[in-house]
Amino acid sequence: MARALINYNEGKPGEALQNLKKVVSLNPKCPPDVWLSIGIVYLKINNLPKARFALEYVLELDSKNAIAMTALGICELQINFTD
Numbered sequence: 001m002a003r004a005l006i007n008y009n010e011g012k013p014g015e016a017l018q019n020l021k022k023v024v025s026l027n028p029k030c031p032p033d034v035w036l037s038i039g040i041v042y043l044k045i046n047n048l049p050k051a052r053f054a055l056e057y058v059l060e061l062d063s064k065n066a067i068a069m070t071a072l073g074i075c076e077l078q079i080n081f082t083d
Contacts, residue, residue, distance in 0.1 A: 052075050053070050055075060
């Protein structure tokens with residue numbers, strides 16, 4: 001997780017995503033924060049369907065996650081803007 005954060009902050013979202021996926025593969029019951037990070041990285045690289053999926057999953061795990069709600073709102077705005 002720490003490596004993914006470093007990659008993201010260095011402007012390497014693809015590498016960050018690889019590290020986050022590795023975390024999920026090693027621990028399928030990982031905390032919602034990992035999925036939140038995945039959603040934000042997908043949002044950053046403009047993969048809106050995958051961002052939406054990850055952020056909705058966060059809200060299934062933690063229905064009061066304000067960051068996921070905000071990011072999902074941004075995602076929905078971008079999806080609706082491009083339609």
